[in-house]
Amino acid sequence: QVQLQESGPGLVKPSETLSLTCTVSGGSISSGDYYWSWIRQPPGKGLEWIGYIYYSGSTYYNPSLKSRITISVDTSKNQFSLRLSSVTAADTAVYYCARAVSGTYYPIDYWGLGTLVTVSS
C-alpha cells in the first residue's frame, strides 16, 4: 500500500520561501508509471493543482505559479519536494502531495494527509 507523507514548516513569513517534502513509502518513486504531484486547498475553498514531476526530473507546472515554484525529486531518498517563493497570505493552504497515474487519463489515486501552511508574520 503506497503512502505519502508531507513534511515542512507550518508557518512561513511573507516574502519568504515555502519548502515542503513528500516521502513516499510502499512503492518506488522511480517507477515510470506515475507523476508525483502537489495540490493545495486554501481553508474552506476548493482544490488547486500546483504541478508534478516525473522520476526523470521532467516537471509540469501551473502557469499561474510557474515563476515562483520549483518541484524536485530525490530518487535515492524516495522523496520529492516543493519550493514556493515570495509567499503571501494568499498562499495559506493545506498542501497535499499525491500520485497521478501516467499513461492515460492521469487520475490522482493516492494522496498524502495534507499539511497546513500558514503565511503570516
Add this chain to the structure above:
Amino acid sequence: DIQMTQSPSSLSASVGDRVIITCRASQSISSYLSWYQQTPGKAPNLLIYATSSLQSGVPLRFSGSGSGTDFTLTISSLQPEDFATYYCQQSYSIPYTFGQGTKLEIK
C-alpha cells in the same frame, strides 16, 4: 485554462436517495474527467476516472458518465458515509483544474 463548473454547489438529500451531480468543462476534454470525494479534514479520495471507470474499492453505487464537455456523477442510493464534498477534475490539459465542489448534506 479549462474551467470546470459543477452544479449544484450544494445539495440536501436523504439516505436512499438517488443523486446526480453535473460537471461542465469550458471546452472539450474528451474523457479526461475524474471525480473525488472529500470529507472534512481529510484528503480527497478518487472515485471515478476516465469519466466512467470505477476506482478499485469504490462501491458500485457510484457511477460516472459523459464526454466532451458534460459529465455526471450518480450515486444510486445514498448511504450515510456519502455525505461529503465532491469535486470533478480535468486532466486533458495542463494546468489540471478542479470544479468548485458540490457539498452533499443530509436532509
